[in-house]
Amino acid sequence: MLALFYIFIAVAxxxxxxxxNKLLRFTKKTITDENNQEVIAFVQSEENPLxxxxxxxxxGKFLLAxxxxxxxxxxxxxxxxxxxxxPESASVEGENDDNLFLISFVLIGIVQFATQAMxxxxxxxxxxxxxxxxxxxxxxxxxxxxWTTIPTIVLTGLIGYGLYTWNTVMDLSDxxxxxxxxxxxxxxxxxxxxxxxxxxxxxxxxxxxxxINTIGIDMTDENSADDIPVRELxxxxxxxxxxxxxxxxxxxxxxxxxxxxxxxxxxxMVTEFGxxxxxxxxxxxxQEETVRKVAGINKIRKAKGEDPYIFDYLLLCNKICGASxxxxxxxxVVEEEAAFYSWLKKQPTxxxxxx
Amino acid sequence: MSEHHHKETFVTKYIFSQDHKMIxxxxxITGIIMGVIGVxxxxxxxxxxxxxxxxxxxxxxxxxxxQTDGVMDPDMYLALVTIHGTIMxxxxxxxxxxxxxxxxxxxxxxxxxxxxxxxMNMISYWLxxxxxxxxxxxxxxxxxxxxxxxxxxxPLSALPQAIPGSGMGMTLWLVSMAIFVASSLxxxxxxxxxxxNLRTKGMKMTRLPLTMWTFFITAIIGVVxxxxxxxxxxxxxxxxxxxxSFFLSDIFISxxxxxxxxxxxxxxxxxxxxxxxxxxxxxxxxxxxITSEVIATNSRKPxxxxxxxxxxIMAIAFLSTIxxxxxxFISGMNPFLGSVFTFTTLLIAIPSAVKVFNxxxxxxxxxxxxxxxxxxxxxxxxxxxxxxxxxxVLGDSALDINVHDTYFVVAHFHLVMGISAxxxxxAGVYHWFPKMYGRMMxxxxxxWHFWITAIAAYGVFFPMHFIGLAGLPRRYYTxxxxxxxxxxxxxxxxxxLFALLGGVAQLIxxxxxxxxxxxxxxxxxxxxxxxxxEWTTPVDGIHGNWPGKIPTVExxxxxxxxxxxxxxxxxxTVPLKEGEExx
Numbered sequence: 061m062l063a064l065f066y067i068f069i070a071v072a073x074x075x076x077x078x079x080x081n082k083l084l085r086f087t088k089k090t091i092t093d094e095n096n097q098e099v100i101a102f103v104q105s106e107e108n109p110l111x112x113x114x115x116x117x118x119x120g121k122f123l124l125a126x127x128x129x130x131x132x133x134x135x136x137x138x139x140x141x142x143x144x145x146x147p148e149s150a151s152v153e154g155e156n157d158d159n160l161f162l163i164s165f166v167l168i169g170i171v172q173f174a175t176q177a178m179x180x181x182x183x184x185x186x187x188x189x190x191x192x193x194x195x196x197x198x199x200x201x202x203x204x205x206x207w208t209t210i211p212t213i214v215l216t217g218l219i220g221y222g223l224y225t226w227n228t229v230m231d232l233s234d235x236x237x238x239x240x241x242x243x244x245x246x247x248x249x250x251x252x253x254x255x256x257x258x259x260x261x262x263x264x265x266x267x268x269x270x271x272i273n274t275i276g277i278d279m280t281d282e283n284s285a286d287d288i289p290v291r292e293l294x295x296x297x298x299x300x301x302x303x304x305x306x307x308x309x310x311x312x313x314x315x316x317x318x319x320x321x322x323x324x325x326x327x328x329m330v331t332e333f334g335x336x337x338x339x340x341x342x343x344x345x346x347q348e349e350t351v352r353k354v355a356g357i358n359k360i361r362k363a364k365g366e367d368p369y370i371f372d373y374l375l376l377c378n379k380i381c382g383a384s385x386x387x388x389x390x391x392x393v394v395e396e397e398a399a400f401y402s403w404l405k406k407q408p409t410x411x412x413x414x415x
Numbered sequence: 416m417s418e419h420h421h422k423e424t425f426v427t428k429y430i431f432s433q434d435h436k437m438i439x440x441x442x443x444i445t446g447i448i449m450g451v452i453g454v455x456x457x458x459x460x461x462x463x464x465x466x467x468x469x470x471x472x473x474x475x476x477x478x479x480x481x482q483t484d485g486v487m488d489p490d491m492y493l494a495l496v497t498i499h500g501t502i503m504x505x506x507x508x509x510x511x512x513x514x515x516x517x518x519x520x521x522x523x524x525x526x527x528x529x530x531x532x533x534x535m536n537m538i539s540y541w542l543x544x545x546x547x548x549x550x551x552x553x554x555x556x557x558x559x560x561x562x563x564x565x566x567x568x569x570p571l572s573a574l575p576q577a578i579p580g581s582g583m584g585m586t587l588w589l590v591s592m593a594i595f596v597a598s599s600l601x602x603x604x605x606x607x608x609x610x611x612n613l614r615t616k617g618m619k620m621t622r623l624p625l626t627m628w629t630f631f632i633t634a635i636i637g638v639v640x641x642x643x644x645x646x647x648x649x650x651x652x653x654x655x656x657x658x659x660s661f662f663l664s665d666i667f668i669s670x671x672x673x674x675x676x677x678x679x680x681x682x683x684x685x686x687x688x689x690x691x692x693x694x695x696x697x698x699x700x701x702x703x704x705i706t707s708e709v710i711a712t713n714s715r716k717p718x719x720x721x722x723x724x725x726x727x728i729m730a731i732a733f734l735s736t737i738x739x740x741x742x743x744f745i746s747g748m749n750p751f752l753g754s755v756f757t758f759t760t761l762l763i764a765i766p767s768a769v770k771v772f773n774x775x776x777x778x779x780x781x782x783x784x785x786x787x788x789x790x791x792x793x794x795x796x797x798x799x800x801x802x803x804x805x806x807x808v809l810g811d812s813a814l815d816i817n818v819h820d821t822y823f824v825v826a827h828f829h830l831v832m833g834i835s836a837x838x839x840x841x842a843g844v845y846h847w848f849p850k851m852y853g854r855m856m857x858x859x860x861x862x863w864h865f866w867i868t869a870i871a872a873y874g875v876f877f878p879m880h881f882i883g884l885a886g887l888p889r890r891y892y893t894x895x896x897x898x899x900x901x902x903x904x905x906x907x908x909x910x911x912l913f914a915l916l917g918g919v920a921q922l923i924x925x926x927x928x929x930x931x932x933x934x935x936x937x938x939x940x941x942x943x944x945x946x947x948x949e950w951t952t953p954v955d956g957i958h959g960n961w962p963g964k965i966p967t968v969e970x971x972x973x974x975x976x977x978x979x980x981x982x983x984x985x986x987x988t989v990p991l992k993e994g995e996e997x998x
Contacts, residue, residue, distance in 0.1 A: 069915070069916070069919060072867060072916065072919055072920070073919065075863065107857065107858065107859070107936065108858070109855035109856070109857070109858055109935075109936050109938075109942065110784070110786065110858070110942060110943075111784045111785045111786045111789075111858065115785050115858070115862075116783065116784060116785045118785075119785035119790060119862065120783065120785060122866065123790075123793065126869065126870075129870075130797075130873060133873060133874075133877055134877070137877060137878055137880070137881050141878065141881040141906070143902075144881065144882070144885045144902050144903060144906075145881070145884050145885055146884065146885060146886050154817075156813070157813055157814065157816070157817065160811070160813055160814060161808070161814055164807055164808050164811065164814065165808070167807075168804040168805065168807055168808070171800075171804060172800065172801060172804055175771060175772075175775065175800050176797060176800060176801070178775050179774075179775055179778070179793065179796055179797055179800070180793075180797070182775060182778040182779050182781075183778055183783060183793050186714075186778060186779065186780060186781045186782065186783050187783050187785060188715075188782045188783050188784050188785070192782040193782060193976065193983075194714060194715040194716045194780065194781045194782040194975065194976040194983065195716065195780040195781070195976070196716070196717065196975070196976050196977050196978055197716065197717070197719065197776075197779075197780065198717040198718075198719065198720075198721065198973065198998045199719065199720055199721070199722070199723075199998070200719075200720075203720075203772075203776065204720055204723045204769065207768060207769060207772040208765060208768075208769055211764055211765050211768040212765055215761050215762070215764055215765065215807075218761065218807065218811065219757065219758055219761050219811075222757055222761075222811040222812065222813050222814070223754050223757060223758070223812075223813075225813035226750065226753060226754060226757065226811075226812045226813040227750070227754065229813060229816070230750035230753070231750070246667075247577065247668075265665060266665045266666065266667035266672055267665070267667075267672050269667050269672070276667070305747075308665075308666070308667045308668075309570065309574075309577060309666055309667060309668045310569075310570045310571040310574070310577050311568050311570070311571065311680055313745070313819075313820060315820075315886075315888065317817060317886035318886075320816060320817045321816065321817075322745050322816050322817060322819055323745050323747070324745055324746050324747050326679070326680055326681060326746070326747045327570055327663070327664060327665055327666050327680065328663070328664025328665040328666075328677075328678065328679060328680075329664075329679065329681070329747060331747035333745075353902065356902045357898060357899070357901045357902045360901050360902060360904070360905075361898070361901060369898035369899075369901070374897070374899060376886075376888060376897075377888075378819070378820045378821070378888040379568075379820060380493065380563065380564045380568075380571065380890045381571060381577075382493075382571065382577055382578045383488075383489040383490050383493070383578065383892075384489065385489075385493075385890060385891065385892070386489065386890075386891035386892040386893055386894070386896055387896040389896070389897065
């Protein structure tokens with residue numbers, strides 16, 4: 061592909077030189093100067109700096125061709141790049157999100173196809189050739205009304221559904237018996253903490269960071285004792301998980317794309333987000349879209365002689381946070397509730413860790 | 416304005432000039448130089464994104480100590496994206512676009528001899544020049560230039576411990592931007608006063624060309640929002656240098672707890688985006704104004720829905736100041752605020768749609784003259800639609816959760832404000848070059864420039880949406896750390912190839928521009944057969960613009976192909992015939 065590109069560049073470059081040369085082509089001409097004396101001067105070859113009928117015709121046709129090529133590009137992206145998209149939402153709350161996205165995307169797709177067609181087709185059809193006369197048409201209240209009202213109605217619908225979805229996702233006020241997890245960000249590591257048997261996180265502050273207490277848990281808070289700090293995130297399928305986010309240095313953003321979940325981690329404050337995992341990691345690995353995407357990835361990896369990739373949920377950092385921002389990640393494992401609890405039981409509490 | 420001719424020295428004519436036409440050229444040339452730097456930077460980091468770990472001699476040559484064996488360092492990658500963003504948004508698309516054409520066109524199109532204050536206008540340019548110089552100097556400090564992203568969110572931008580670019584590089588960035596804001600404010604105030612007070616006889620507000628309306632409204636948004644950036648920058652300087660805690664709290668870094676307590680980075684985000692979002696329209700509206708003018712002239716038709724256009728410019732301007740929170744849906748601010756900002760944000764789609772449909776209707780049944788400026792204007796409408804529509808996804812808080820800060824956003828704003836505004840800038844240069852230099856630019860080179868650029872722009876930014884939807888975060892030095900993103904590598908290569916092609920195409924423009932200044936064909940007084948006042952001035956612009964009296968305006972600016980006239984355009988200075996109605 062690179063070779064093809066070099067050829068491309070070479071062609072573009074020679075065309076450039078050819079055209080510049082044309083611009084600079086000077087011819088010897090005899091002209092009369094201001095004193096009415098004939099002198100020999102170098103005069104630039106004449107080019108009409110305004111678009112001629114020929115220019116209008118050619119560029120009009122190019123615009124139509126551009127439209128067709130643009131449609132081809134859109135179709136290609138929609139069909140072939142579909143395989144690299146994220147698979148369906150792995151959280152219950154994300155389903156609404158996917159629906160809303162689909163509706164919005166179809167809608168903007170239709171508008172995109174229609175308006176680009178009008179724009180480029182009119183540009184082609186009304187290119188200034190022959191003895192075309194422009195129509196003096198300055199205003200129409202009816203038309204203005206139509207294209208003010210229709211977007212307004214459509215947008216009202218979108219805003220309504222959007223706000224419903226947003227409020228459903230963000231409202232964590234009456235969640236019944238959630239799993240509470242703290243996600244803790246620092247350059248360039250994620251840590252997590254489960255609330256333990258009392259399901260309440262102990263207070264945390266960077267001023268308590270000392271030795272093995274790397275996330276600054278306040279050990280004087282009685283809720284802290286049974287908290288469980290971990291380096292790998294496990295979540296139970298079918299239970300609502302409420303995350304509390306903290307950061308110890310700069311802004312980070314906890315991005316879990318498969319769950320349609322993201323929230324910034326802000327030093328000095330605790331932010332929140334919640335979702336209910338829908339598929340275990342194992343189930344997600346068998347999910348059709350995931351299988352297709354992983355197959356595509358492994359084809360590429362095999363060609364490069366790399367180990368095959370097995371799907372895992374991920375937590376990524378998605379707010380610029382420094383040199384290794386691009387590699388700040390944590391694995392997420394979703395499993396059945398029983399498996400989750402037996403894993404959690406094996407993890408030492410902060411009290412045990414500190415001792 | 417003085418009527419007598421005073422002798423001009425080289426210094427007063429070309430350097431410390433108070434003539435708006437010269438100042439506009441100064442803005443343009445400085446903007447072009449900054450643009451070359453900004454585009455070069457983007458090409459460097461596109462190389463890294465397409466071929467990570469691949470050694471490039473060009474990177475070795477450009478980045479000096481910030482690379483190892485021809486592979487750029489991660490810090491330098493972040494610095495490049497930061498400075499690319501800063502330069503393109505502020506120095507090229509704000510000063511280079513608005514500064515150039517507001518200065519050139521406001522006095523010429525409203526019929527004034529110069530700006531209200533030529534002196535302030537000169538100061539505005541020289542502050543911009545100083546700020547550009549400081550920004551360029553910041554590229555050469557030892558620890559590297561600012562690298563916390565163009566949005567410079569603290570604490571990253573406040574703590575040199577967090578990233579080396581937040582040392583001297585960041586200090587210079589802040590100083591440069593503070594001066595830039597001063598330049599922008601002085602310029603904007605001048606534009607507002609000039610448009611309000613110096614219109615010639617008969618030039619009612621409803622007879623202003625749409626370029627004037629957009630420059631006027633843009634200047635107002637600038638005056639309302641730029642000071643807020645200045646205060647954010649000042650408070651950040653306090654936090655960095657004097658130990659205050661406006662934006663910082665509870666920070667543990669490099670093994671120690673810092674003293675900061677009680678500040679909030681979210682406050683900074685509010686202040687930044689209070690400017691940052693209107694800034695998008697400060698960049699875009701002038702481009703739309705230029706497009707209105709170019710499309711009407713080259714369609715040989717009046718712009719469709721003149722009053723609706725003015726209404727939508729005002730609506731966009733008003734809404735632009737109350738939508739900034741859509742950059743912060745997941746910043747930790749109250750979700751209720753998110754709802755409000757979703758509502759106001761999606762409303763902007765309505766006036767934007769009105770504008771697009773009006774452009775398309777203007778083309779309909781026209782007699783389209785495909786000059787390079789016209790092609791760039793049609794291109795602008797196309798990218799404005801493509802980029803604007805994805806705004807409906809991003810402005811919806813529920814959907815923003817999953818695409819926030821991914822390449823979907825990068826694709827969106829590059830199309831809707833980056834490429835669109837650049838197209839507007841090019842359209843303006845091709846269209847008003849005769850007014851600036853008294854010569855014409857080469858048409859054929861213009862065509863090559865447009866077509867290659869148009870193909871390259873969509874080639875880069877259209878596929879980019881899809882890698883964003885695949886969940887790829889922006890500002891990643893390389894995507895190789897995640898096997899999940901392995902299948903996006905090819906798309907990245909294709910995008911880089913198109914970016915290089917687009918970069919090369921700009922050389923055509925540079926050659927055409929600089930050669931045409933001295934060698935272009937002499938322009939006639941009104942080459943595009945336009946109706947507005949600037950085409951009544953002498954070809955070789957003179958100080959004071961018109962040799963005799965300033966012409967009087969008798970009609971609106973869009974009498975193209977009006978029935979009952981011999982020619983397909985009627986200048987604004989031509990009185991209405993008996994019984995003729997003004998549109």
